[in-house]
Structure formats: structure tokens, C-alpha cells
Amino acid sequence: xxxxxxxxxxxxxxxxxxxxxxxxxxxxxxxxxxxxxxxxxxxxxxxxxxxxxxxxxxxxxxxxxxxxxxxxxxxxxxxxxxxxxxxxxxxxxxxxxxxxxxxxxxxxxxxxxxxxxxxxxxxxxxxxxxxxxxxxxxxxxxxxxxxxxxxxxxxxx
Amino acid sequence: xxxxxxxxxxxxxxxxxxxxxxxxxxxxxxxxxxxxxxxxxxxxxxxxxxxxxxxxxxxxxxxxxxxxxxxxxxxxxxxxxxxxxxxxxxxxxxxxxxxxxxxxxxxxxxxxxxxxxxxxxxxxxxxxxxxxxxxxxxxxxxxxxxxxxxxxxxxxxxxxxxxxxxxxxxxxxxxxxxxxxxxxxxxxxxxxxxxxxxxxxxxxxxxxxxxxxxxxxxxxxxxxxxxxxxxxxxxxxxxxxxxxxxxxxxxxxxxxxxxxxxxxxxxxxxxxxxxxxxxxx
Numbered sequence: 491x492x493x494x495x496x497x498x499x500x501x502x503x504x505x506x507x508x509x510x511x512x513x514x515x516x517x518x519x520x521x522x523x524x525x526x527x528x529x530x531x532x533x534x535x536x537x538x539x540x541x542x543x544x545x546x547x548x549x550x551x552x553x554x555x556x557x558x559x560x561x562x563x564x565x566x567x568x569x570x571x572x573x574x575x576x577x578x579x580x581x582x583x584x585x586x587x588x589x590x591x592x593x594x595x596x597x598x599x600x601x602x603x604x605x606x607x608x609x610x611x612x613x614x615x616x617x618x619x620x621x622x623x624x625x626x627x628x629x630x631x632x633x634x635x636x637x638x639x640x641x642x643x644x645x646x647x
Numbered sequence: 648x649x650x651x652x653x654x655x656x657x658x659x660x661x662x663x664x665x666x667x668x669x670x671x672x673x674x675x676x677x678x679x680x681x682x683x684x685x686x687x688x689x690x691x692x693x694x695x696x697x698x699x700x701x702x703x704x705x706x707x708x709x710x711x712x713x714x715x716x717x718x719x720x721x722x723x724x725x726x727x728x729x730x731x732x733x734x735x736x737x738x739x740x741x742x743x744x745x746x747x748x749x750x751x752x753x754x755x756x757x758x759x760x761x762x763x764x765x766x767x768x769x770x771x772x773x774x775x776x777x778x779x780x781x782x783x784x785x786x787x788x789x790x791x792x793x794x795x796x797x798x799x800x801x802x803x804x805x806x807x808x809x810x811x812x813x814x815x816x817x818x819x820x821x822x823x824x825x826x827x828x829x830x831x832x833x834x835x836x837x838x839x840x841x842x843x844x845x846x847x848x849x850x851x852x853x854x855x856x857x858x859x860x861x862x863x864x865x866x867x868x869x870x871x872x873x874x875x876x877x878x879x880x881x882x883x884x885x886x887x888x889x890x891x892x893x894x895x896x897x898x899x900x901x902x903x904x905x906x907x908x909x910x911x912x913x914x915x916x917x918x919x920x921x922x923x924x925x926x927x928x
Contacts, residue, residue: 492673492675492676492677492678492681492797492798493676493677493678493797493798493801494667494673494677494678494679494680494681494682494683494798495679495680495681495682495798496681496682496683496686496687496796496798496799496802497798497799497801497802497805498679498802499682499687499802500686500687500690500793500798500799500802500803500806501802501803501805501806501809503687503690503691503694504751504802504803504806505806506694507694507697507698507750507754508743508746508747508750508751510698510702510750511698511701511746511747511749511750512742512743512746512747514698514702514705515698515701515702515704515705515746515749516705516724516742516745516746516749517705518705518706518708519701519704519705519708519720519721519724520724520728521708521710522708522709522710522713522721523710523721523724523725525710526710526711526713528710529710
């Protein structure tokens with residue numbers, strides 16, 4: 491328990507050690523600590539940002555899905571419309587064709603009837619002539635009575 | 648130790664004698680011609696170990712994932728940096744004061760920790776070496792706990808005092824500090840100047856003496872208790888042996904707390920005193 495020069499020596503050593511620590515130990519460690527703190531802060535911020543981005547992307551996906559569904563509905567509706575239109579058109583076309591065919595058939599049938607009528611008329615005329623010939627027992631000159639026959643034919647029409 | 652076994656009092660006194668440049672324990676209370684070689688050796692060796700350990704961590708310090716060693720050093724640095732930030736309100740001063748506090752904490756911790764080595768181990772080896780070198784074994788003094796040397800402990804606290812004086816002048820200027828010396832704590836009145844000045848001087852003295860003495864007293868007392876426990880074992884009886892083992896264990900475990908606490912207190916008071924030097928009254 492005495493005082494001696496150890497005191498002075500210890501004091502000097504104390505300051506040398508402190509100086510060394512200040513110069514070579516403290517700055518790199520504190521720098522590393524600060525850098526790490528910054529890194530961690532940045533990492534946390536990035537994680538937060540990623541989370542926000544994810545939420546945004548999810549929202550976008552939902553929106554896109556909704557849009558796609560909507561447009562699919564539109565497409566289907568328009569396709570259905572088009573299809574029904576096609577069917578209607580086809581139906582109309584068919585009806586038109588049928589009507590035309592019927593008309594043509596009717597016209598043809600009419601013509602045939604007319605022809606048959608005319609043929610029949612010709613034959614009736616000649617039958618009538620033959621009948622009349624038999625009745626009159628004399629030959630009627632066709633050329634002489636052609637006007638009469640034509641008139642008869644006209645009446646039968 | 649000479650031919651026949653020493654008495655208890657001889658044993659204790661021998662243990663408390665320093666190995667110094669005179670070859671025998673110092674007689675007078677103050678003698679500036681004497682230097683304790685054992686204290687100097689252990690404090691310098693442990694001081695170098697301190698800065699080496701810290702430097703090892705600093706050398707490889709990265710902002711990446713720290714290893715365990717880097718982690719423990721960073722823990723210390725953070726702890727000291729936080730304390731310094733709360734106490735010393737000057738970033739410029741902290742650049743020196745905080746590393747100083749860190750050094751002093753680790754250094755004093757290591758010097759205190761020498762107390763945990765068996766109290767006779769190194770003195771015994773030293774006695775062997777000393778007598779082998781032709782010295783008188785009765786004069787082979789060796790104390791390994793540098794902080795249990797009053798000179799060393801006061802050397803540290805006076806270092807802190809010098810630091811306080813330096814920052815007083817640096818922060819407040821010479822005139823500002825002299826003004827404070829005479830006007831604080833009681834106020835600015837010519838009649839109060841001497842009282843104020845006396846109070847200031849007493850404050851500086853009390854701070855410094857208590858700062859060094861607290862460390863010294865704790866470590867000296869701790870060492871003395873280890874010596875007394877060793878004496879118990881030295882009786883070479885069953886009671887003595889059991890007592891040595893039980894008391895030694897308990898005291899060593901308790902001492903782990905004390906050495907850490909004293910190192911921490913010394914560091915904190917260093918910061919507090921330097922912080923006070925920054926504040927005007």
C-alpha cells in the first residue's frame with residue numbers, strides 16, 4: 491500500500507492503450523456496426539416494399555381475372571348472337587328457296603295443265619268435228635269451216 | 648520461502664510485497680524512486696492482450712454476419728458506445744473517450760481476473776525461478792493483480808483526472824473554467840470565491856482518490872481474502888482442506904461478479920467524470 495513511480499508508468503500505459511484503441515480498434519468496429527445497421531434497415535425496407543408489391547400484384551391478378559372473365563362472357567354472347575343470326579339467315583334462305591321452288595313447281599304445273607288443256611281442246615275440236623261429221627254423214631271441208639272451228643275453239647277456252 | 652515454513656503473518660506479508668527495482672518491499676509510504684516491476688509487467692502484458700484481442704476483432708470486422716468472437720467484441724463496443732452517448736454529450740470528445748472507456752473496461756477486467764488464478768501459483772513459480780537464478784527465495788516477491796496495487800489504481804484515476812482537466816479547458820476555455828472554479832457551486836460573489844474554489848479542489852481530489860481507491864480497495868481486499876483462504880488450507884487438516892475448497896469456491900464465484908463490477912464501475916465513472924467536465928455549472 492505505497493505510492494511510487496508505478497503510478498506514473500501506469501498512467502502513461504493507460505493513455506497509450508487508449509490511443510491504440512481509438513486509432514485501430516474503435517473506428518473499424520463502429521463502422522461495421524453502422525454499416526450492418528444500415529444493411530438491416532435497408533433489408534427491412536426492401537422486405538416491406540416486396541410485401542407491398544406482392545399485394546399490388548395480387549390485386550392486379552384479381553383485376554385481370556375479372557377482366558378476362560368479362561371479355562370471355564362478351565365473346566360468348568357475341569358468338570351466340572352471331573350463331574343465332576346465322577341460323578336465322580339460313581332459315582330465311584331455306585324459306586326463300588322453298589318458296590321459289592314451290593312457285594317454280596306451281597308455274598310448271600300451271601303450264602303443264604295449260605298444255606294439257608290445249609291438247610285436250612285440240613282433241614275436243616277434232617272429236618267434235620269427227621262427231622259432227624258422223625252426224626252430218628258428210629264430209630266437212632276443214633278449210634271451209636276453219637273459221638267456225640276456230641270460233642268453237644275460242645268458246646271452249 | 649526459506650528452509651522452515653513461514654508463519655501465517657510472514658506468509659501474508661510476503662504475499663503482499665511487491666517485486667520492485669529495490670529488491671525488497673517499499674518501506675516509506677511514498678517513494679518515487681521505486682517502481683513495482685510485477686505490477687508493470689502484468690498491467691502491460693494484459694494491456695497488450697486487451698488491445699490485441701480488440702484489434703483482432705477490429706481487423707476482421709465486417710458488416711456481414713458476425714462470428715461469435717466478433718459478436719462479443721461488438722457487444723462490448725455497443726455497450727460502451729451507448730453509455731458514452733448517454734453521458735458525454737459531445738460527439739467530438741466521444742471519439743477519444745469512448746475507446747478509452749472500452750480499453751479501460753477490458754483492461755481492468757483482465758487485471759482483476761488475475762485474482763482468480765490460484766493465489767500461490769505464480770508466486771511459487773517465481774520463487775522457483777528466482778532462487779534458481781541465484782536469488783534469495785525469501786526475497787522473491789510477486790503480486791500478479793496490478794489493480795490491487797495502489798499506485799497502479801491511482802495512476803489510472805489520475806489519468807482520468809488529467810482527462811477531465813483537459814476537457815474542462817477545451818470545452819470552457821481557460822477563462823471559462825477559472826470562472827467556474829471560483830463561482831460554482833455557491834454563486835458569484837467575491838466573498839464566496841475562496842469557498843467555491845476550496846469546494847472545487849475538494850471535489851476533484853475526492854473524485855480522483857475515490858475512483859482509484861475503490862478499485863484498489865476491492866481488489867486488495869479480494870486478494871487478501873484469497874490469501875487467508877489459502878492459509879486455511881495451509882493448516883493441512885481435514886477442516887482446513889474442506890474449508891479451503893468450500894470457501895475458495897464460494898469466494899472465487901463471488902469474485903467473478905466483483906471483478907466485472909469493478910471494471911464496469913471504473914469505466915462508468917470515467918465517463919461520468921469526463922461528462923461532468925463538459926457541463927457548465
